[in-house]
Amino acid sequence: MRESLSTxxxxxxxFGFVRVHRAELVRANAVRALTPDAGGALLHLSDxxxxxxxxxxxxxxxxxxxxx
Numbered sequence: 001m002r003e004s005l006s007t008x009x010x011x012x013x014x015f016g017f018v019r020v021h022r023a024e025l026v027r028a029n030a031v032r033a034l035t036p037d038a039g040g041a042l043l044h045l046s047d048x049x050x051x052x053x054x055x056x057x058x059x060x061x062x063x064x065x066x067x068x
Contacts, residue, residue: 018064020053028064 033044
C-alpha cells in the first residue's frame with residue numbers, strides 16, 4: 001500500500017476509525033476498555049487484541065469514544 005497513514009486516517013475517519021499510535025488506526029466501536037499505562041494507555045479491543053495508545057493520540061481517542 002503506497003498511501004500514507006495520514007491520508008488513510010482522513011479517508012476512514014467518517015467510518016469511525018481513529019489514530020491511536022504513530023502506525024495504528026482502530027475502529028472506535030471495537031474498543032471495549034481503555035486503561036492507563038506508563039506511556040499513555042492500553043486499548044482493549046473486542047477481538048481480544050491490546051493496542052498501545054500514545055499520549056499524543058489519547059485526547060482524540062477519548063473524544064471519538066465519547067461520540068459513539
